[in-house]
Amino acid sequence: MQEQAVKDLLSDAGMTEIKAREIPMLTAAPALGEFCGETRLAGTRADVVARLKDGRVMAIECKVSNSTANSYKRLVHDTGGKAAH
Numbered sequence: 001m002q003e004q005a006v007k008d009l010l011s012d013a014g015m016t017e018i019k020a021r022e023i024p025m026l027t028a029a030p031a032l033g034e035f036c037g038e039t040r041l042a043g044t045r046a047d048v049v050a051r052l053k054d055g056r057v058m059a060i061e062c063k064v065s066n067s068t069a070n071s072y073k074r075l076v077h078d079t080g081g082k083a084a085h
Contacts, residue, residue, distance in 0.1 A: 002062040010048070016033060019036065
């Protein structure tokens with residue numbers, strides 16, 4: 001449900017959804033203003049990958065956690081871990 005809500009929000013913001021594909025490096029990411037659903041990005045999984053209109057690539061994790069500790073662990077892994085690639 002969260003993943004679809006994120007996709008709807010991106011579409012409402014004028015972005016275009018494209019077919020998901022593996023993204024081994026940033027040059028293979030969606031074009032400016034495009035996004036795709038669940039895929040592998042630089043060796044790790046991302047729920048949604050978007051190329052912002054300023055050229056940055058944004059990996060979006062669409063999960064809900066029931067505890068503060070799990071939310072913190074996920075945030076550290078997904079921001080720090082994916083940023084390292």
